[in-house]
Amino acid sequence: MTAPFDFTPLIAPGQPAPAVKWTGFPKYNFIGGHNDAKHVPVEALIEAATNVLRREGPTLATYSLNSGPQGYRPLREFLSKKLKGHAGIDCTVDEILILSGSTQSFDLVNGLLLAKGDTVIVEQDTYGSFVNRLTKLGVNIVGIPLDGEGMRIDVLAEKLAELKAGGITPKYIYTIPTVQNPTGGILGEKRRAELLALAAKYGVLIFEDECYSDLIWDGKRPPSLYAMANGEGVIHLGSFSKSISPALRVGYLVAKWPFLSRIIPLKLDAGSGALEQMVLAEFCARHFDEHVPKLNKALHHKLQVLREALAEQFGTAAEFGDPPGGIYLWIKLPENVDTVKLGQAALAAGLALNPGPEWSVNKPHARNRLRLCFANPEVETIREGVKVLAEVCRREFGVPLTEVKGSGPKGRITQLDVQNFTRQVMSGDVRTQAQQAKGPVGGSGVGLDLLPWPKVDFAKFGPVESQPLSRIKKISSQNLARNWVMIPAVTYHEDADITDLEALRVQLNKENEKAGIKLTMLAFIIKASVKALQKFPEFNASLDGDNLVLKKYFHIAFAADTPNGLVVPVIKNADQKSVFEIAQETGELAKKARDGKLSPADMQGACFTISSVGGIGGTSFSPIVNAPEVAILGISKSSHKPVWDEIGRAHV
Numbered sequence: 001m002t003a004p005f006d007f008t009p010l011i012a013p014g015q016p017a018p019a020v021k022w023t024g025f026p027k028y029n030f031i032g033g034h035n036d037a038k039h040v041p042v043e044a045l046i047e048a049a050t051n052v053l054r055r056e057g058p059t060l061a062t063y064s065l066n067s068g069p070q071g072y073r074p075l076r077e078f079l080s081k082k083l084k085g086h087a088g089i090d091c092t093v094d095e096i097l098i099l100s101g102s103t104q105s106f107d108l109v110n111g112l113l114l115a116k117g118d119t120v121i122v123e124q125d126t127y128g129s130f131v132n133r134l135t136k137l138g139v140n141i142v143g144i145p146l147d148g149e150g151m152r153i154d155v156l157a158e159k160l161a162e163l164k165a166g167g168i169t170p171k172y173i174y175t176i177p178t179v180q181n182p183t184g185g186i187l188g189e190k191r192r193a194e195l196l197a198l199a200a201k202y203g204v205l206i207f208e209d210e211c212y213s214d215l216i217w218d219g220k221r222p223p224s225l226y227a228m229a230n231g232e233g234v235i236h237l238g239s240f241s242k243s244i245s246p247a248l249r250v251g252y253l254v255a256k257w258p259f260l261s262r263i264i265p266l267k268l269d270a271g272s273g274a275l276e277q278m279v280l281a282e283f284c285a286r287h288f289d290e291h292v293p294k295l296n297k298a299l300h301h302k303l304q305v306l307r308e309a310l311a312e313q314f315g316t317a318a319e320f321g322d323p324p325g326g327i328y329l330w331i332k333l334p335e336n337v338d339t340v341k342l343g344q345a346a347l348a349a350g351l352a353l354n355p356g357p358e359w360s361v362n363k364p365h366a367r368n369r370l371r372l373c374f375a376n377p378e379v380e381t382i383r384e385g386v387k388v389l390a391e392v393c394r395r396e397f398g399v400p401l402t403e404v405k406g407s408g409p410k411g412r413i414t415q416l417d418v419q420n421f422t423r424q425v426m427s428g429d430v431r432t433q434a435q436q437a438k439g440p441v442g443g444s445g446v447g448l449d450l451l452p453w454p455k456v457d458f459a460k461f462g463p464v465e466s467q468p469l470s471r472i473k474k475i476s477s478q479n480l481a482r483n484w485v486m487i488p489a490v491t492y493h494e495d496a497d498i499t500d501l502e503a504l505r506v507q508l509n510k511e512n513e514k515a516g517i518k519l520t521m522l523a524f525i526i527k528a529s530v531k532a533l534q535k536f537p538e539f540n541a542s543l544d545g546d547n548l549v550l551k552k553y554f555h556i557a558f559a560a561d562t563p564n565g566l567v568v569p570v571i572k573n574a575d576q577k578s579v580f581e582i583a584q585e586t587g588e589l590a591k592k593a594r595d596g597k598l599s600p601a602d603m604q605g606a607c608f609t610i611s612s613v614g615g616i617g618g619t620s621f622s623p624i625v626n627a628p629e630v631a632i633l634g635i636s637k638s639s640h641k642p643v644w645d646e647i648g649r650a651h652v
Helices: 042-061 073-087 103-113 128-136 153-165 189-202 257-266 274-317 339-348 379-397 415-427 433-437 471-486 499-511 521-535 579-594
Strands: 096-099 119-123 140-144 172-175 205-209 234-239 251-254 328-332 369-373 541-544 547-550 556-558 560-562 565-567 608-612 632-635
Touching: 042 274, 073 096, 073 234, 073 251, 073 274, 096 103, 096 257, 103 128, 103 251, 103 257, 119 128, 119 153, 128 140, 140 153, 153 189, 172 189, 189 205, 274 328, 274 379, 339 369, 339 379, 499 521, 521 556, 521 579, 521 608, 521 632, 560 579
Parallel strands: 119 140, 119 172, 172 205, 205 234, 556 608, 608 632
Antiparallel strands: 096 251, 234 251, 328 369, 541 547, 560 565
């Protein structure tokens, strides 16, 4: 008997670990870029396949379907029209290259441009497969952090200047500007312009990945970077995987001919899948515009189901936004959670997730983050899967069952009891005995030895009605009580003459009446607060033990009273926005607050808070500082009153 041939000594160094045998998807599958199975347009694809094969089947006798190495011409013709209407890209069919899935572009572009030791700039949290390819090539990867609006352009500017000072010009900037993976954000047009200006200033190419740009709930998106640059210094990547079907493996690259002419010789697969291209061209010409909105409606519903399930199971312990599109939700868990270990434990329970470090070039930053794909699972599977995930988290947190009060028969502990207790522990509302034994953490206020709250039977004195506090009211009251006791506060009152400012506000509103823009005094106050924080940076800070953390960004929160309780939405990067932009954003956030649609991301990251009781009245008040901030501004109702100057003249 011949011994098996040992080929392992032949394997080149640096290869990935061996694959495991396929055993099927787990019961709760939240990984990958899978799509909604119910919204694959099967019947329309069958019709398209039948029609195109009957009409053009003989072209299968040749490579490239008699359309040349760039791909099936009717498909490129459809893309040329689609890109112009959807993304603002004005390109010819000769500037489009059909790919075997969008990821093929990574290998083609990198094969043309990169050598070991080169530098590439990417978003800090980004597509894991792309980062893996760069790592294998021995490329220096520079990650730029993101905020709620996408890539931080201020950080990018600093990094480009730093690299230039070191004699380094990055080969390109890779970005997913429209429905970013994994965060789901959309880069605004202003930032897009700033990104293009920086790239032009430093002579850096932009690699724009827009594979998710069709999946936007309201169908509205900024123009592509390629369109804004008229194709100069930008290459554009798109795909049908997310809008039609991942299994079709058809993507496309858009670039000016001088660049494309150097890419084509590297594409050595003798042409991308012919049948896929033919069927897609036929389908898209007839059905694409009606198919995508239906798909987006279904995906948006699934996203909301996922968000509701996470809120129910984790409470405030899980932080996540409300993405405007896509198939992913980027979630932040408490600092002590390691999502790599969590993912391993979850897989043993039949649930697959993507740990954050797999989707970030900053592993410590992403340690407690994870990505869930909500497109493929059924609605009930999403709900059940989140329950399983919460149970695994509970095991990771080590919930002490002896401290859980049972509500079942004879005081037995139910699943709901454990879930409620865990949510309270994870959100900081309750501390376990083990936590209490360790003493107060970070000035939490535990152990103040306060008198117990008086218990009174109010029904003895008259009719009463008991109403449960909303979750927001409970959290708000607990936070305010802690802050009032723990933060040494000094209140300073001052009157400010806003006569000229109010006149300006009225004038600007009158001038912009037709445009539908309405300035509020709050917008001016936010802008003034930013100027004050820039002049006195100690107020734009937080305490961290014995350290004062000075913040270089200016996220201003404003307190908003709602029927469900007090909430504090945040205007991100207020220093970079005009009073008109701030006024519009405060109006939108206030509406979301009233409608109960604020996401955790809408209320996070504040440097400074403004609280206003103008609608109530009064002359002055002492607002409670919102920890971990160090200051707060309280605004009372404006009024007309005379003021006498030093020589006795009255000013009204």
